[in-house]
Amino acid sequence: MVGIMGSSWVWLFLSLIVSQVQAFYIPGWSIKSYKDGERIPLMVNKVYSDNTQLQYAYYDLPFVCPPAGRTASGLLSGQSISLNLGEVLRGDRIKISDIDLTVGHENECRFLCDQQVTRRDLRRAKELVKDGYVVEWIVDNLPGATSFVTVDKSRKYYAAGFKLGFTKYDSSTGKPRYFLNNHHTIVIRYRAAPGRPGESGAKVVVGFEVYTKSIGPNNKRENGCPVELQDIEDNFELAMPPNKTEELSMLEQHPSNHYDHLDEGDDEDTITIPYSYSVYFREDNSIEWDKRWDLYFVNQEEGSRIHWLAIINSLIICGLLSGIVAMILSKTIRTEIKGYKEGSIEAGRKMKSAPRSLDQDKEVDDQLDDAPEDDALEDVTGWKLLHGDVFRRPQYGHLLAPLVGSGTQVLFMAFGLIFLSAVGILNPSFRGGFLSFGFGLFVLAGLSSGYFSAKVYKGFGGVNFGKNALITACFFPGLLFALVFIVNLFVWAQASSTAIPFGTLLAIALIWLCIQVPLVYLGSWYGHARTPAWENPTKTSTIARQVPQQAWYIRSLQAILFAGLVPFTVIFIELLFVFQSVWQDKSGYYYVFGFLSVVSLILIVTVAEVTVVTIYVQLCSENYHWWWQSFAVGGGSALWVFIYSIWYYFFKLHITGFISSMLFFVYSFMACCVYGLLTGTVGFLAVYVFIRKLYA
Template sequence: MAADYRLSLNLGRWLLFLLAFSCAEAFYIPGWSIKSYKDNEAIPLLVNKVYSDNTQLQYAYYDLPFVCPPTGVHHAGSSLLSGQSISLNLGEVLRGDRITQSDIELVMGQDQECNFLCTKSVSRKDLKRAREMVKDGYVVEWIVDNLPGATSFITVDKSKRYYAAGFKLGYKDIAPTSGKMRYYINNHFTIVIRYRKAPGKDGERGGKVVVGFEVYTKSIGANKRTESGCPGDVSDVDTAMELYLHPNGTDFALQYPHSSYQPPESEQDIEDGAMLDIPYSYSVYWREDEKIEWGHRWDLYFVNQEEGSRIHWLAIINSLIISGSLSAIVAIILGRTIRGDIKTYKDSSLEDGKGKLKRKSRPGSGARTPKSGEKTGTGLLDQVGDTENDADVSSDEEALEDVTGWKLLHGDVFRSPSYGYLLAPLVGSGMQLVFMAVGLLFLSSLGILNPSFRGGFVSVGVGLFVFAGVFSGYFSGRVYKTFGGKNWRKNTIITATLFPGLLFALVFVLNLFVWAQASSTALPFGTLVGIIMLWLCIQLPLVYAGSWYGWVRTGAWEHPTKTTSIQRQIPIQPWYIRSPQSILLAGLIPFAVIFIELLFVFQSVWQDKSGYYYVFGFLSVVSIILILTIAEVTIVTIYIKLCSEDYNWWWHSFFVGGGSAVWVFLYCVWYYFTKLHIEGFVSGLLFFSYSFMACVVYGLLCGTVGFLTAYAFVRRIYA
């Protein structure tokens, strides 16, 4: 079994090396993919999407009915027409990106005081949607030189400047007299591009690199604008662009700019054909900044996260304390208790003179004669054990006084479990997820999967999962044959379709809800077809190949003891050993290891959608400690179960390993009601559905670790 682990690890290392090499050749790696520009060279500005921390629904920027539509004109610096989409990888599509060429023109080194973009006529229906999106706090994402447009902030002590990716679509304010809420659209954009001399010979030839992209917004009313459409003075604005039309069809904000009158919502939404004209304009300023190195230009997006480094260290120390305590308990079990039990067992066998294991006769724990018609096996097939009567009772009771507990289960401990045909595919899928997780953490810790590789984390994760199907088939096939299964092709189909099929079905159902909202979060039909092709045309053959190798070439694992034909009767178990209670209690310990780091992960995924989780070094350390903790908890739990003369440990070890997933899901529920401000049925459905899928993935991964650890432990003590 150890040789199989080493073979699998070597294959995994080669796969990760090849994948890392391909990423290094094709994508951004810090310090390698530097793009420089000459003076007066055009730089394209791309628009992406709008998103909010208060909802899970995202929308493509050009799909909004109240912004300037693309003109379809070709601009210098790009081979695309405005409004044309750039090619996206799978990860970008899955995260809801819709990146297109814009009409905003940027020229290296050339300031532009004001450029008029367009005047957009908006109906009352579209105004209502604009007000709702401003109310939900939607943020816009633009991209220049692969940097997202950011809002600049200063820390409280004024020692550092940091970025928050994106800028507000608009803002809301309370009228001072009426006390009612008013909504305003940001329709003027001041773009500040920070640059510096390019490193190396490129800089000596006059090349410059972009090291910062800031966007400052203003809401400027339609009055006091010049003939070109630009505001007379951007720095002195009298009236903002309010998202409001007077019920009689006139532009009430122009006629009465200082009025505080606000009709009820029912009057605002009357469809009388009235339109509100919203003018859009922008300014561009270039500022040289030698303080920011090109290789560290993303650091400004992470200043806030760096302040939490002490908490990350606290999480690691907390994890080490828990894991260290468990390690001491496991050392005591392995070093003293089990060795003492084995020594006593050997002494009893030698005193008997026959070399056979003797059992202590005790009520409720001895073998019983099966009733008429009763099956004697509980696994895939009825197990045929030793045909000889290995339950002979010695007349010398004194020699058997110490033969108790787990030593009595030598003839039942490797009995195949019920529903083993489901456990084997789950273990295979769990190993598939283990290799995917290890690969992602490894590549992220090296810096290959970084924020500049947009969508790379998801794309590489899907690729690793698909190609790790060979490991899924291998472990599933071996475990299935160990359980006594016969139809390995059926097991292969179940392994390749059970978990991925359930996952795809849930995503497809959720996609129907998102499609109905016309959100960019919805997966296009072509993407769904592509995922199915990856699943059926690549993963399925790989699972088949791995299953064939595990079944035919390597075969089942050999057990150190034979299984008897008659099952022992299991005595009544204490409450803390029974499955639900012991699973929850054991799962609480691994959850205590990761719950501090979970706060940062949840904040990055659910709250700071504009932010990026990047402390993968801390996450890798915590993950290693988590795996060790799960292994130790499983060993302790299974040892206690065996000492209670309960040999049904197969499924129990799997559930104990993944038991912390229950606590993680409960943490998701707590986080939703206490930390988030998500509104709407679809957004809540997406949150709980995605959380459930993440917990299932986590549970499968950890459950597989627990199962394999328990199997190695049981084989060891009975060898």
């Protein structure tokens, strides 16, 4: 029965993984080609801004053209595209649009719709334009881009998305005026498809550019399209006169006048926004299909020197620490151990050379065999005095064990994501893949979480492995889930696509409770029942040694802050790029994983070395309370990362609104918890191995 249930859970999990990776492909392998006359679907996604963390589905905006339900190439406009878990979590809401892109057919102008909007809708549009919202459309899995050139004008590059509108300041009054972009010029760049499809005339898309224009109602129109698309003098301003009946006469008398009375008048007053678009196809053989995403990163590649500087900086810090650790291990500790052993031998010789009876000789030999360390340590100080206390069980060890277990789970997930990204499996075209794979790896790593938690728990003398497994499976994931749920209560009220749908939250909870919890329990059972406990090299004495007064710089809080500053300096420069990618570019993808992989490995080594040095200094001060201290010192850099996020919020971001600020700080806190758990576990395991070798 257990085997049947286990296999059913495995099949359920595999089916979920398969459903999540439907958009997966490696660049250069899965190529979609189109023939002349074939329609390329244009999909609309969402709008987002650097000034707020609230995103909105494009078709949820009341002032854009709604889908008309037209059918083309087997697709119905307005039809939702199935999304993987990562896409849902990052706020994507992708649907088919009415815009017609037929290969080889260009349209100088095509009417889309006349959208009637109310005064309330105009206020909504004005708020979004004021906040600098950007629109994301998708063609052949490429986001619509705004084209730029580098400073030296030698290379072209793309910025994903295009502006919803723009702001101008009135020259006479100095007040801002807000305009809506209601005409879009779409340029599809293509080249011949590789291989046989290209020989038969098939083409592949290598670029998707969108150029926006704002065309006012005074521009004459034919068949819904403006006559003039080049020299546009009148833009479409997001304004409405206070009295709708006076609109026509006021426009005739003052054609250049503008109004900013959206807060006055009836909310149900309406105005018409005309939408149109142009389509052009341009052959471009300078771009290879598997290199088409490079244009989105040309401008960012200029920071490669900064990345190399960060790596050199990290290597220098890591090298200095490695030298210190090597000196401690090869010189200081070996010298002290040698003196310690010589003291033991000398003490034994003196005891044996003293005059005594045969029975006394036997008694002395037994004492030397049973407790040579006690006699030898009478004349020494520092860490050598702690052989009987260094492996004493810590307070609240039943909480430390689950944290270490969850830390190994995060460590497994992090290395898996970095590896998959570095080899190109996770790439920009796999939208949402990073989050989807991260969630899947986290769930699968429940086995390692339960195993290591059980091993540490058993080493502390714990016997109730079921309770330990339950705490391990629910404590940290439950904290993250609770924070996400509470934040979503606020975001749901804003009708934002940033909010995770309730059905998705329910699915995540079911996967957590029905798949991860059993995996944690299985790993915990194996680690507790099927493997021996970690044996310590020294026995713990009955009476605990009193810890002397500690120097100010090695006390708990100071040691955590000082030691945590060193790993923070290793990741400081790279952290700036990560924050920019997540909070400003909204790309959800960090493209320089080669650099990030190197820095991550240096970070792991640095955390281990810093924690070992810190705990060694603590042991030399005769403080044997290292269990929790090693975990806290290893995760100490998370405090500096959170402080850095506060600085970044005030000096780099321009976020407005309570909800957006709350999202930033809550998600930053969650990220720091994950990071602290990972580095804390690295520090704990490194110190445990070090102390076992030290007292062996």
